[in-house]
Amino acid sequence: MTRSEQASESMRAVGFTEHGDIDNFELLTVDRPTPDPDEVLVDVAAAALNHQDLFAVRELDHYVPDYPFWGGGDISGHVAELGADVEGWAVGDRVVVNPAVSCGECEFCVDGEHSMCTDYNVYGEHRKGGFAEYVTVPEENLISVPDDYDLVTAAAAPLAAGTAWRALSSRGEIKPYEDVLIVGATGGVGTYSVQIAKNVFNVDTLYATTSTEEKAEFLRDLGVDHVINYTEEKFEERIWELTDKRGVDVVYNNVGGNTWVPAMRSLRNGGRLLVSGATAGPNPETEIRLVFVRQLEVIGSTQNSQTDIDEILQYVWDGSVEPIVQATYPLEEYEKAFEKMADRDLYGKVVLTQQE
Ligand SMILES: NC(=O)c1ccc[n+]([C@@H]2O[C@H](COP(=O)([O-])OP(=O)(O)OC[C@H]3O[C@@H](n4cnc5c(N)ncnc54)[C@H](OP(=O)(O)O)[C@@H]3O)[C@@H](O)[C@H]2O)c1
Numbered sequence: 001m002t003r004s005e006q007a008s009e010s011m012r013a014v015g016f017t018e019h020g021d022i023d024n025f026e027l028l029t030v031d032r033p034t035p036d037p038d039e040v041l042v043d044v045a046a047a048a049l050n051h052q053d054l055f056a057v058r059e060l061d062h063y064v065p066d067y068p069f070w071g072g073g074d075i076s077g078h079v080a081e082l083g084a085d086v087e088g089w090a091v092g093d094r095v096v097v098n099p100a101v102s103c104g105e106c107e108f109c110v111d112g113e114h115s116m117c118t119d120y121n122v123y124g125e126h127r128k129g130g131f132a133e134y135v136t137v138p139e140e141n142l143i144s145v146p147d148d149y150d151l152v153t154a155a156a157a158p159l160a161a162g163t164a165w166r167a168l169s170s171r172g173e174i175k176p177y178e179d180v181l182i183v184g185a186t187g188g189v190g191t192y193s194v195q196i197a198k199n200v201f202n203v204d205t206l207y208a209t210t211s212t213e214e215k216a217e218f219l220r221d222l223g224v225d226h227v228i229n230y231t232e233e234k235f236e237e238r239i240w241e242l243t244d245k246r247g248v249d250v251v252y253n254n255v256g257g258n259t260w261v262p263a264m265r266s267l268r269n270g271g272r273l274l275v276s277g278a279t280a281g282p283n284p285e286t287e288i289r290l291v292f293v294r295q296l297e298v299i300g301s302t303q304n305s306q307t308d309i310d311e312i313l314q315y316v317w318d319g320s321v322e323p324i325v326q327a328t329y330p331l332e333e334y335e336k337a338f339e340k341m342a343d344r345d346l347y348g349k350v351v352l353t354q355q356e
């Protein structure tokens, strides 16, 4: 008997009933959701953590979920129940979830720019996610997982890989002959960025910054040509030295805070600064003169379109880009998982599992 066949109307979820910090996460018993006609119910196998799960509980100003709220934007599982209008999926199908939900009708959706949708929302941020036994998902957000690909590894892919792909490929248009710098490269988006730059685009020289010598070694093994420990030296000065005072073509910076201006200083004239996050702070001091004197482009990127996620997952399924799963914990051991992320003790992704 599958869990959905059990008569139970409730389910377990790891969430919070008020904002604060990671101590606020608890194992809750909540109502099991019912799929709308165009949705399916997914029996969650695994859900990976993302930094947005910390932002959600810490209540940055744009997070206004209803309570109890549980995150988990990176979801894999089996289709457990079909809404009345769903065609093309069957109970038992193995899936991951495209975390970006869009209306499909606004000018941006019609243009294929789903993450610019006027009614855009994301699992784990605006929608309750996969830190629960079940989640409802619009039919168009389901993506089939190949039979030989395990669901725990698959869960580590969609959100972080989709974000890195859109930023570097669709928005940043990085080229094989370019030099690229990734700031803060050891987390989820960071480890995908390294592999996308190196394994898919085969960029000329790949630079990355990180915070410890162990992490630097890990990044070298992952394919970074030059790793700079930004707790020990000014990375913009090192980049200047390594590029013979030219600067790199592209910087991808999701750290923000006091790395923002140094990231601009690391760019060549006409270089591109890609940004899709601000882990260390969204309101840094800036230097407008650098933008116009060097004629820099600042390019924002958010999550992924349907094309973006289809493209990057092909590279995941064929092994060109591998989810780095540092640790897995059963759902009820969520505290260890959140601590790892909050302590910045990350080498890739951490996954909460419910099934093998
Ligand atoms: N716009 C979007 O759609 C979107 C989607 C996904 C993620 N994001 C954003 O992108 C950022 C990265 O997300 P993620 O899930 O990959 O995060 P993550 O797995 O927690 O990784 C964050 C990495 O940033 C570095 N870092 C630098 N300063 C930090 C600080 N003060 N606190 C914590 N980490 C710091 C760390 O690497 P080192 O120790 O190597 O420096 C860390 O491994 C987040 O800001 C997230 O909100 C945005």
Ligand SMILES: [Zn+2]
Residues within 6 Å of the ligand: 102, 103, 104, 105, 106, 107, 108, 109, 110, 116, 117, 118, 119, 120
């Ligand atoms: Zn739309």
